Amino acid sequence: MAAFAATAGGLLRLRAAGSEGQWRRLRGAGLLRGLLQPESATGVAAQRRRVAHFTFQPDPEPREYGQTQKMNLFQAITSALDNSLAKDPTAVIFGEDVAFGGVFRCTVGLRDKYGKDRVFNTPLCEQGIVGFGIGIAVTGATAIAEIQFADYIFPAFDQIVNEAAKYRYRSGDLFNCGSLTIRAPWGCVGHGALYHSQSPEAFFAHCPGIKVVVPRSPFQAKGLLLSCIEDKNPCIFFEPKILYRAAVEQVPVEPYNVPLSQAEVIQEGSDVTLVAWGTQVHVIREVAAMAQEKLGVSCEVIDLRTILPWDVDTVCKSVIKTGRLLISHEAPLTGGFASEISSTVQEECFLNLEAPISRVCGYDTPFPHIFEPFYIPDKWKCYDALRKMINY
Amino acid sequence: MDRQGQIINPSEDPHLPQEKVLKFYRSMTLLNTMDRILYESQRQGRISFYMTNYGEEGTHVGSAAALDNTDLVFGQYREAGVLMYRDYPLELFMAQCYGNVSDLGKGRQMPVHYGCRERHFVTISSPLATQIPQAVGAAYAAKRANANRVVICYFGEGAASEGDAHAGFNFAATLECPIIFFCRNNGYAISTPTSEQYRGDGIAARGPGYGIMSIRVDGNDVFAVYNATKEARRRAVAENQPFLIEAMTYRIGHHSTSDDSSAYRSVDEVNYWDKQDHPISRLRHYLQSRGWWDDEQEKAWRKQSRKKVMEAFEQAERKPKPSPSLLFSDVYQEMPAQLRKQQEALARHLQTYGEHYPLDHFEK
Numbered sequence: 001m002a003a004f005a006a007t008a009g010g011l012l013r014l015r016a017a018g019s020e021g022q023w024r025r026l027r028g029a030g031l032l033r034g035l036l037q038p039e040s041a042t043g044v045a046a047q048r049r050r051v052a053h054f055t056f057q058p059d060p061e062p063r064e065y066g067q068t069q070k071m072n073l074f075q076a077i078t079s080a081l082d083n084s085l086a087k088d089p090t091a092v093i094f095g096e097d098v099a100f101g102g103v104f105r106c107t108v109g110l111r112d113k114y115g116k117d118r119v120f121n122t123p124l125c126e127q128g129i130v131g132f133g134i135g136i137a138v139t140g141a142t143a144i145a146e147i148q149f150a151d152y153i154f155p156a157f158d159q160i161v162n163e164a165a166k167y168r169y170r171s172g173d174l175f176n177c178g179s180l181t182i183r184a185p186w187g188c189v190g191h192g193a194l195y196h197s198q199s200p201e202a203f204f205a206h207c208p209g210i211k212v213v214v215p216r217s218p219f220q221a222k223g224l225l226l227s228c229i230e231d232k233n234p235c236i237f238f239e240p241k242i243l244y245r246a247a248v249e250q251v252p253v254e255p256y257n258v259p260l261s262q263a264e265v266i267q268e269g270s271d272v273t274l275v276a277w278g279t280q281v282h283v284i285r286e287v288a289a290m291a292q293e294k295l296g297v298s299c300e301v302i303d304l305r306t307i308l309p310w311d312v313d314t315v316c317k318s319v320i321k322t323g324r325l326l327i328s329h330e331a332p333l334t335g336g337f338a339s340e341i342s343s344t345v346q347e348e349c350f351l352n353l354e355a356p357i358s359r360v361c362g363y364d365t366p367f368p369h370i371f372e373p374f375y376i377p378d379k380w381k382c383y384d385a386l387r388k389m390i391n392y
Numbered sequence: 393m394d395r396q397g398q399i400i401n402p403s404e405d406p407h408l409p410q411e412k413v414l415k416f417y418r419s420m421t422l423l424n425t426m427d428r429i430l431y432e433s434q435r436q437g438r439i440s441f442y443m444t445n446y447g448e449e450g451t452h453v454g455s456a457a458a459l460d461n462t463d464l465v466f467g468q469y470r471e472a473g474v475l476m477y478r479d480y481p482l483e484l485f486m487a488q489c490y491g492n493v494s495d496l497g498k499g500r501q502m503p504v505h506y507g508c509r510e511r512h513f514v515t516i517s518s519p520l521a522t523q524i525p526q527a528v529g530a531a532y533a534a535k536r537a538n539a540n541r542v543v544i545c546y547f548g549e550g551a552a553s554e555g556d557a558h559a560g561f562n563f564a565a566t567l568e569c570p571i572i573f574f575c576r577n578n579g580y581a582i583s584t585p586t587s588e589q590y591r592g593d594g595i596a597a598r599g600p601g602y603g604i605m606s607i608r609v610d611g612n613d614v615f616a617v618y619n620a621t622k623e624a625r626r627r628a629v630a631e632n633q634p635f636l637i638e639a640m641t642y643r644i645g646h647h648s649t650s651d652d653s654s655a656y657r658s659v660d661e662v663n664y665w666d667k668q669d670h671p672i673s674r675l676r677h678y679l680q681s682r683g684w685w686d687d688e689q690e691k692a693w694r695k696q697s698r699k700k701v702m703e704a705f706e707q708a709e710r711k712p713k714p715s716p717s718l719l720f721s722d723v724y725q726e727m728p729a730q731l732r733k734q735q736e737a738l739a740r741h742l743q744t745y746g747e748h749y750p751l752d753h754f755e756k
Binding site: 096097099100101103121123124125126127128151152154155190191192193194195196333334363364365366368369370371373374375378380381384 | 440441491499500501502505517518519520550551553554555556581582583584588589590650651655656713714716718719720723728730731734738741742744745748749750
């Protein structure tokens, strides 16, 4: 699949890309420096990489899991995979380009460490990757499948929805593929456009039998991924690609678990409940700070973490307290997962609500390239919606 | 043509006129120049992403030249030379990469996702092999319309592993479609070499399994590519059946600006193909040995093509981006009421919060 690595802040080192013989001497850099004005003179400065729409906030160093190490998101993933393959001799990792380390470097070093029969490339075929993974899991072995971008998971939709999700149920528990975990990079990255930015959790939320998980940080990612791998049900683990390099914090070296189907209240508050997952958690965290500073409003911030099955109790408990709920996700508004949360909360907490539930989401369009800054549910849109809710 | 540009088998020499062969050469080299400049512009943060075509220029130009201008093209993403041969202007290549107001695609897609209705080149999408069954459908419709038109569908050897490829091949054969399947076998799918992509005899060997006449050609021999495509086209239209051409070539560049291929292949391997078997140098040897090209013309053309590219580039940089209202159009042919409301909500939002958005670089 057409791939690129999230470059937030870091360019991959360039080796001579090579071009035909004598034409090679016309190296691009020389051409541009010789013939172009410096950027400031032509006023194209803003065409350079933009500042990200969020600021990653590391959590305090965890103390209860032993020695920690500074890791970014992809390193935390590698660590989880490393722990899994060390503990579980049946565990294998496979997908496109995982052998050399993966297009996002999540599997670097694992093939050398665990062998080519345990970390290997498959042919370019998502339906095959997932079907193959289901088969491994049916025998009881642990299958960790990588889909190169969540945007490319759709050829595997049939295998996931009709097969993986229904294996246990349809067989009367004679068979299951619980030891299957599917990982995929997810979410906006600044320039991913239609096919490198999608957040497809809503499609899978509609499918009983699978679990869907989205971490907000390296520490969360490692613990949640380990829980997914060990969980006795097929899991889809979406990794916010914009955080692969940008999110850095202290992460335990040894394995540990973060529980599935438990949302986390990462900041307590009394006036409004804000719910998000993945990258968007950092956006709403900032919105909470803005609300406190500009409006004197106290926000309770919840990271949902598991989309399916989701933690209804934690969210409802919070809304009962605050009376106001704002849910935000990059995925389009209509049929997005905020709709499910909104619907359930108004059923459970109707009399507690002081204002209609607010959803700040992507528009009902494909994810655009050049218009990304206008498309995403950034802090200004969230702040504005919060303001309106307070004044309702 | 051998690697020194000498015709190996005179009976297979297409005897193309000088002007045509010079057009081959200029298309391939102009593409190469544009590639190097745009690749570098991504490194400098001017565009967000780029994919080069190094080493595969022969597959694009040889096949494009053998088609009629109205033949419909479905590509994957590494076929810019087809557009170049069809005289897609540099201004529009750049416009798409920059997502500026001149982009026919209205700034919605990542760079190199070109499309051109006028030149019958269906807009590229990132997912692999999705174009294959689509191309087959288009060919079927062309057959029914008695259009005397062929459809060509390009894809890499990696994409041929997708389920959509199997579907496309089988449909084309059973439904008797006038389509040319053109596989660019360039040795790699990102980091995955062909030894990990398939165990059979490449892609050409799959064709007969579907009842599709197939041929394997040296993709770096632009005349061989031309000959195979020409004959495939003639027969596809005359006989309403599919043809499969597997063009063996090599991806000299990285997969994209997000890839560093030194992580999975040796510089020696890349240099070998660059120096020993490059479609551009092979063609240049041919031209020079016929007295149709010389070092002075080479020098002049390099200067001229570089200048053309730089001019288009500078212009593309200066142009604004399209109006953000274009974020909302073309989802459907008509805009649903709910979407119009979202469009209006954004407009209102920008009135209050506009300072936080890069509005200066966009049209109103």
